[in-house]
Amino acid sequence: MPTKIQDKCRQCSKLSVESAIARHGTEGDGCWVGELCHKRRTYYKKRDLYNRNRRLKYQGDKESVKQLESITIPSVPAVIVYFYRGRKDEPLHALSVELWVGQQRRATREPVHTLGWKEANVREYILSAIASFSQQYEVSISGVTATVELKPSLCPLEPCPLKVEEIN
Structure with a gap:
């Protein structure tokens, strides 16, 4: 079962990297863990995109996923x-x-x-x-x-x- 979203990390992902490090680094509350925090911030920012792609992948078979990858980007x-x-x-x-x-x-x-x-x-x-x-x-x-x-x-x-x- 996936881990629950950490609200503190989700809120931190909205900050710029500099202000996040200042707030949660050694001079802040000390919870900044370098690469792990960068990965979490990226995940929380792009979570909707990741979930959408995952749903598309599981809805169709592997052929339809390959077709999606080869489609040109429309100007919508x-x-x-x-x-x-x-x-x-x-x-x-x-x-x-x-x-x-x-x-x-x-x-x-x-x-x-x-x-x-x-x-x-x-x-x-x-x-x-x-x-x-x-x-x-x-x-x-x-x-x-x-x-x-x-x-x-x-x-x-x-x-x-x-x-x-x-x-x-």
Whole structure:
């Protein structure tokens, strides 16, 4: 039976490598174990992709897997939404939306703070971004393809309420 996902490691995988080592290395809580942690971080980041590939492998026979490997990559539009929050049950700090077509990023809606937004406001913002991407690039987009969760401490916006500034 597989081991249970460690929430601490899953949260750590959202951090950059430098901040993860600073937080969990010798100067932090001391749980950083070098290569093992790098492997766990990679696994937690790519877990959905690994599981999808595993399901495809077991659904079909070996021939269909070989056919999947030889298929060229289609240029399908994909919308990725970046949520800046610690956990799914925490309030959303900020969000960003990107349009990818094939292997190229075509457009980005810069991150915006979502302090005080309700779920309907977030949904409306995402749908308006999808509509503007569809119109601007003349592509048919069915909805959000993927979501990525990032720690609020990685918020690129300035000024940010999480980053305390001295007021003189």
